[in-house]
Amino acid sequence: MDNFRTLSPRIADYVYAPRVYWNLSTSRLLTMEYMEAAQVNDLKSIQRLGIQPSDVVNLVSETFAEMMFKHGFVHCDPHAANLLVRPLPSGRRSIFGNPFISIVIFYVSC
Known part of the structure; x- marks a missing residue:
């Protein structure tokens, strides 16, 4: 997240x-915060959340491009269980300028 805040501030909030x-993790077990969200490949759930699939595609593409070309550190396990999508808190504008549809992508396994 530090890479996004310092090198990619335009998308850091997304x-x-x-x-x-x-304190609940070991060398063999990583315990992380639970997230309610749709998997990135679950089109119906994404649409039910009021999120445009094209916005998801654009954000995922931009996120990975930022990691590859600016950060030099890339999430290397980008399957559907590790890329989740949810709406941002209401009232916030999306990165694409739409006042009603905002998304956050979770990188669950880093």
Whole structure:
């Protein structure tokens, strides 16, 4: 998240890594914050949330481009269980300028 805040501030509010509970984790078990969200490949759930699938595609593409070309650190396990989508808190504008549809992408496994 520090990389997004410092190197990619334009999208930093739209990318989220769940909190790690280090006191409940071991060298073999990572315990993270639970997130209610739709998997990135679950079109019907994304649409039920009022999110445009094209906004998800744009944000995922931009996020990975930022990681590859600016950060030099890339999420290397981007399957559907590790990329989740949810609406931002109401009233916030999306990165695409739409006042009604905002999204956050969770990087559950980093």
